[in-house]
Amino acid sequence: MDPDLDFADFVASRWVSLYRLAYLLAASPAGAEDLLQTTLEKAYVRWGRISQMEHPEAYVRRMLVTSLVSSRRRHWRGERPTEHLPEGLDDSCEIGVLDHSLLWPLVCALPARQRAVIVLRYYEDMSEAQIAETLGCAPGTVKSQTSAAKAALRRALAASGVGLEVGDA
Amino acid sequence: MTLDDELRSAFAQEAATRIAPPPDPDGLIRGGRVRRHRRNLERAGAGVLAAVLVGAGGYGLLPLRAPGDPGPVSGPPGSASPSTPADPGRSKLAPGTYRTLVGTGAAGERIEADFTVGGDNWNGGDFPLVGEDNGASYAGIGVYQPQLLAAGSGCLGDTMTSVLGRGPRLLAQQLTALPRSTVAEAPTRAHVFGHDGFHLRLEIRVGCPTFYRVAATPNGDRGITYTALGDPADDVVIDLWVLEVAGALVVVDEWHNVGASESLKDQAARARDSIELVVGE
Secondary structure, three states: OOHHHHHHHHHHHHHHHHHHHHHHHHOOHHHHHHHHHHHHHHHHHOHHHHOOOOOHHHHHHHHHHHHHHHHHHHHOOOOOOOOOOOOOOOOOOEOOOOOHHHHHHHHHOOOHHHHHHHHHHHOOOOOHHHHHHHHOOOHHHHHHHHHHHHHHHHHHHHHOOOHHHHOOO | OEHHHHHHHHHHHHHHHOOOOOOOHHHHHHHHHHHHHHHHHHHHOHHHHHHHHHOOOOOOEEEEEOOOOOOOOOOOOOOOOOOOOOOOOOOEOOOEEEEEEEEEOOOOOEEEEEEEEOOOOEEOOOOOEEEOOOOOOEEEEEEEOOOEEEOOOOEOOOOEEOOOOOOHHHHHHHHOOOOOEEEEEEEEEEEEOOEEEEEEEEEEOOOOOOOEEEEEEOOEEEEOOOOOOOOOOOOEEEEEEEEEEOOEEEEEEEEEEOOOOHHHHHHHHHHHHOOEEEEOO
16 A cells, blocks of 8 residues: 555544544643644654554554653653652542543643643553653653642642542541 | 542543544645655765764774674684774674773773674664664664763763762762753662673753763763754663773663664663673783
């Protein structure tokens, strides 16, 4: 099959799914379009190899993440992985049902890398190890990024008056 | 619901309600072609920088034996000397075992390193390099004695420091502060290549006007950027092992571009695993 046609078919069939991930990662429609365009242009350059993969879409989705993180990397420096999580981050902690229109803007306000980790964890259903591999960092870094993001969200929710329902210990 | 559940729900809802603009495959292909064309042009000039990167030293690689050969092809082990002719920049490195000069021990002994490469995509020089078939990513290994370490921006031409940590632990700790780096794995004790030492892993943004220089060594600059001048290079993941050999500090490293294939990383890892340090007279 002609590689260009193959690539065009891929774009047509996966566009919506890729756009949605790009939107969650970039946290804006314009940012999502830029991120997706850049990523797919890069994917075109390597399409000969990507198209031979068992799961080309999975690879392109990882490219989306690395494109985002690379473009923001200068804002993400000096963090260190840690095996010890801050207190008060019990995942089993119950919270009240939220209005999603409240939670999403808070996610958008997270630093890009923290948002990427959260999106990969809860939208892409990746494990910590998979996220670490995708981002090219240590699992401990993923853990600390996840914890920091969730702690920030809890603080923001509490400040918005949802904290009472969150009931953080 | 837990916050985890709320996040899953919020993401699913936000994604589902987001209306995607129509795709423009033709525009993406045009953009991809421009990107590819630009990259090919830049890559055409990469040899110039590559020669600067790895050919700056006066010591090249001495082939010892090819796979299946009974023994050395250019003299017995230990015959390599500083007068070994330099590998002129980048040249194809045939599968086999090679010897390179590392430096000198505390008593003036020559420290050398043997390593074995396989596959068709290795290039020689003081610091061997392997690339993907399509040239998208690179990986490499190095064994050297750092004389100066990157400071400032880490880019060629910027300042370097001659104040090096004394002993493997302190030098490993110092390496965690290399410019534009993020620690992926903090220094931990390791016994490798027959010596006790410390291992650490860094992510480094290597995008420099020229190239990122980890260290100045007796064999020239240890660069970890393989790209044309001005080309924004892919970031690098680099593993470093800091050892004390014959009373001198030796660094072994292995780097690869972020996004490199597992196959490429495996090739670099196998070459690194094959390293044997040789202390001679």
